[in-house]
Amino acid sequence: MSQFASLTEATPDAAFVLIEAYKADLSPLKVDLSPGFYRGEDARPWILPSVQKAKQALLKDPTADHEHLPILGHAGLLDSAQKLVFDATSEDASTIASIQTIAGTGANHLGALFLAKASRPQTVWISDPSWINHTEIWQLVDNEIERRIYPYFDKQSFTIDVEGTISTLQSKAREGDVVVLHGCAHNPTGLDFSKDQWKAIANVCEEKRLIPFFDLAYQGFATGDLAEDAWSIRYFFRNTSLEMLVAQSFSKNFGLYGERVGALHVVCRTEGTRSKILNVLKRLSRAEITTPPINGAKIVAKVLGDKDLKQQWQNDLLHMSDRMSSMRERLVDALRKRQTPGSWDHILTDIGMFSMTGLQPDQIRALKEEYHVYLLPSGRVSMTGLTENNVEYVAEAVHKVVLAAKPQ
Amino acid sequence: MLDSRFSNISVLVPGEGFSPIGAGFKDDTSDKKVNLGAGVYRDDNALPWLLPVVKKVEETLMQDPDRDHEYLPVDGLASFISLARDLVLDLASDASLIARIASIQTVSGTGANHLAARFLAESLKPQRVWFPDPTWVNHKLLWSLVGDVQQSFYPYFDPVSRDIQFDNMITTLENEATAGDVILLHACAHNPTGVDPSRIQWEKIADLCERKQLFPLFDCAYQGFATGNVDDDAWAIRHFFRRGTLEIGIAQSFSKNFGLYGERVGAFHLVTNSPQAAAKSRIQLMILQGGEISTPPAYGAKIVAAVLGDADLRRDWEADLTTMTSRLKNMRQALYGELTKLATPGNWDYLISQIGMFSYLGLTKEQINALGIKYHIYAYSTGRISISGLTPKNISYVALAIDSVVREV
Numbered sequence: 103m104s105q106f107a108s109l110t111e112a113t114p115d116a117a118f119v120l121i122e123a124y125k126a127d128l129s130p131l132k133v134d135l136s137p138g139f140y141r142g143e144d145a146r147p148w149i150l151p152s153v154q155k156a157k158q159a160l161l162k163d164p165t166a167d168h169e170h171l172p173i174l175g176h177a178g179l180l181d182s183a184q185k186l187v188f189d190a191t192s193e194d195a196s197t198i199a200s201i202q203t204i205a206g207t208g209a210n211h212l213g214a215l216f217l218a219k220a221s222r223p224q225t226v227w228i229s230d231p232s233w234i235n236h237t238e239i240w241q242l243v244d245n246e247i248e249r250r251i252y253p254y255f256d257k258q259s260f261t262i263d264v265e266g267t268i269s270t271l272q273s274k275a276r277e278g279d280v281v282v283l284h285g286c287a288h289n290p291t292g293l294d295f296s297k298d299q300w301k302a303i304a305n306v307c308e309e310k311r312l313i314p315f316f317d318l319a320y321q322g323f324a325t326g327d328l329a330e331d332a333w334s335i336r337y338f339f340r341n342t343s344l345e346m347l348v349a350q351s352f353s354k355n356f357g358l359y360g361e362r363v364g365a366l367h368v369v370c371r372t373e374g375t376r377s378k379i380l381n382v383l384k385r386l387s388r389a390e391i392t393t394p395p396i397n398g399a400k401i402v403a404k405v406l407g408d409k410d411l412k413q414q415w416q417n418d419l420l421h422m423s424d425r426m427s428s429m430r431e432r433l434v435d436a437l438r439k440r441q442t443p444g445s446w447d448h449i450l451t452d453i454g455m456f457s458m459t460g461l462q463p464d465q466i467r468a469l470k471e472e473y474h475v476y477l478l479p480s481g482r483v484s485m486t487g488l489t490e491n492n493v494e495y496v497a498e499a500v501h502k503v504v505l506a507a508k509p510q
Numbered sequence: 511m512l513d514s515r516f517s518n519i520s521v522l523v524p525g526e527g528f529s530p531i532g533a534g535f536k537d538d539t540s541d542k543k544v545n546l547g548a549g550v551y552r553d554d555n556a557l558p559w560l561l562p563v564v565k566k567v568e569e570t571l572m573q574d575p576d577r578d579h580e581y582l583p584v585d586g587l588a589s590f591i592s593l594a595r596d597l598v599l600d601l602a603s604d605a606s607l608i609a610r611i612a613s614i615q616t617v618s619g620t621g622a623n624h625l626a627a628r629f630l631a632e633s634l635k636p637q638r639v640w641f642p643d644p645t646w647v648n649h650k651l652l653w654s655l656v657g658d659v660q661q662s663f664y665p666y667f668d669p670v671s672r673d674i675q676f677d678n679m680i681t682t683l684e685n686e687a688t689a690g691d692v693i694l695l696h697a698c699a700h701n702p703t704g705v706d707p708s709r710i711q712w713e714k715i716a717d718l719c720e721r722k723q724l725f726p727l728f729d730c731a732y733q734g735f736a737t738g739n740v741d742d743d744a745w746a747i748r749h750f751f752r753r754g755t756l757e758i759g760i761a762q763s764f765s766k767n768f769g770l771y772g773e774r775v776g777a778f779h780l781v782t783n784s785p786q787a788a789a790k791s792r793i794q795l796m797i798l799q800g801g802e803i804s805t806p807p808a809y810g811a812k813i814v815a816a817v818l819g820d821a822d823l824r825r826d827w828e829a830d831l832t833t834m835t836s837r838l839k840n841m842r843q844a845l846y847g848e849l850t851k852l853a854t855p856g857n858w859d860y861l862i863s864q865i866g867m868f869s870y871l872g873l874t875k876e877q878i879n880a881l882g883i884k885y886h887i888y889a890y891s892t893g894r895i896s897i898s899g900l901t902p903k904n905i906s907y908v909a910l911a912i913d914s915v916v917r918e919v
Contacts, residue, residue, distance in 0.1 A: 104787030207804035360808035372514035396772035
């Protein structure tokens with residue numbers, strides 16, 4: 103009899119189940135619009151030219167080895183990461199405690215763990231909807247920290263219910279609560295606050311003394327403009343007195359997904375806290391991973407630290423975000439052409455990889471089973487899976503499932 | 511000045527402070543300085559050593575047109591996981607045995623220990639986790655973060671005999687351990703003492719685990735790196751496994767035996783009694799991993815998988831293991847020889863009987879301090895030295911320094 107026989111029968115993440123199903127699908131027509139990673143025009147992974155060049159340069163480095171990074175991580179990466187997110191000066195750097203993490207998930211996790219130990223928040227507020235893993239991350243860190251949702255997505259109008267967001271935080275959030283905010287390119291809706299709305303959110307956070315925890319997974323990838331994509335975070339950094347956190351991922355904007363490159367930044371507003379925070383972060387990280395992985399960190403540091411490579415990288419970002427934009431246009435054109443019932447215009451203004459389609463579970467199932475087009479159960483579609491070759495087919499499939507569902 | 515909510519955090523996280531060795535050594539400008547602190551392999555020139563087989567594989571990977579940076583699955587690279595499992599356990603491709611094992615790629619040995627601790631704390635709910643006294647400095651900190659498991663030490667190292675105080679160890683566990691307790695065992699090349707149980711002692715430990723229904727958790731960080739022979743180094747784990755009566759955990763690191771420290775390559779294997787338990791456990795492990803890191807880092811795992819999956823490369827790797835272990839053995843022999851020549855007071859035989867990267871010199875804190883301050887030789891205040899810091903160039907100097915502090919401090 104096993105000591106593990108009575109484990110609850112748990113189910114793995116729905117997204118991963120889909121990945122397996124897609125792999126097993128033998129249809130030549132199949133289209134994967136579920137995953138959150140970039141694909142090129144040929145529907146294959148794309149190695150950014152800036153990354154390729156950096157790797158070649160690193161190969162020639164005679165001092166390269168596989169030694170441990172420091173516990174805080176790659177110094178060059180952290181320095182560049184701070185500048186990238188905050189547009190930080192060297193003066194600013196002394197107010198930011200930064201540590202390299204296992205990509206964005208690791209940064210979200212370490213930040214949550216740090217807060218659970220250091221400030222013991224009662225509640226963490228997560229947008230409705232949000233990246234599925236936000237809830238899991240906080241639940242695993244400390245189940246006693248209440249997870250609550252703030253209104254975000256208005257399903258009827260495909261807009262943000264910003265009044266709902268603000269009034270909920272205003273009336274229900276308590277001092278010290280954590281608010282998870284998406285820096286840009288909200289996952290899964292693709293809807294971001296406007297600058298004025300961000301200012302209003304900042305005001306509420308300031309007034310209620312909340313802890314903003316930004317998840318920044320798409321800087322540069324969202325609009326192609328690094329400063330624009332970090333505007334919200336920079337506004338909070340420069341224009342509030344709030345101690346805030348940023349979980350920064352380099353998975354999408356460098357295409358380095360599996361190398362797991364990320365950083366956690368904790369903004370300090372009081373003399374002397376930075377070194378204390380760094381000590382705690384070091385201990386927590388030491389206890390779980392000892393040191394972060396070096397391979398991807400070297401590549402990102404190389405690109406960000408070299409003027410020409412950085413320029414190439416910005417071109418690469420434009421290439422990716424332009425492709426997303428043009429696929430959005432193609433899809434909406436194709437749906438309009440067919441006069442497919444539904445509200446599709448928002449797809450043109452949604453930002454980043456994703457849009458919500460408003461498709462219902464039975465329609466999503468039909469898309470998968472009859473047309474071999476895969477969306478997440480939530481109705482989220484990822485533009486990265488669309489190409490010139492398949493966008494008409496996808497529009498046709500959506501058209502058919504929408505019509506099939508209409509009452510006679 | 512704003513008040514910070516983080517003003518009073520410094521004492522929150524229990525555990526060891528960081529050893530100041532690293533900083534002391536780094537800032538020391540003496541050209542005589544020797545680093546006997548770090549648990550990483552160094553060559554005869556005190557430099558990191560890129561294993562030739564790793565270099566070969568990296569060059570191949572670089573040329574591979576299909577090479578990308580895509581996400582691994584949550585549980586890691588499938589080929590790596592099964593090769594890692596088959597390295598430590600002799601399964602002879604027995605499908606019924608394999609079905610009882612849940613394996614997952616982790617962020618090196620630390621990640622494996624962490625995931626193991628987290629998973630076991632939740633699923634077994636052990637009253638206690640037992641560490642050998644002494645143990646790797648990170649074990650206590652790591653377990654303190656995963657839940658309310660009481661930590662205890664079982665007698666292990668006898669500083670007088672420089673051997674295992676085996677009877678004490680067994681008696682203590684016999685009397686004080688309760689069913690379901692986790693017992694942490696170093697598979698080989700015990701860190702920090704370098705003293706391992708004999709095979710007969712391992713058998714008795716396994717008997718104890720059966721009798722008391724303890725859960726053995728092996729920390730396997732030196733397979734191949736201890737004696738140079740991967741099978742010999744896995745003997746203890748395989749013995750426990752072969753009994754067929756014990757469910758066990760194995761936290762496996764590829765940092766030292768592949769020199770891939772910074773790439774963070776590791777795995778955790780849970781051997782259960784049933785395929786159903788293994789299947790459930792595997793999913794739970796994936797949920798825990800998914801909620802902390804999503805997926806493990808790809809690069810290092812690809813290298814290890816390429817080596818272990820190819821017979822020729824595997825032979826090359828074993829030759830590289832021989833290079834490293836021979837060098838360490840030579841340095842042990844050399845230091846022993848020098849101290850004997852100097853007739854340094856004390857018994858230094860253990861230097862050549864202890865295994866792996868480390869030795870416990872049995873020096874006092876004051877003597878270790880003096881080594882640092884007077885002689886620019888840096889070791890842990892506990893007396894642990896890393897043999898890999900010794901080179902043909904510095905061995906006489908180190909021996910003289912040890913001789914001095916033993917006589918004078």
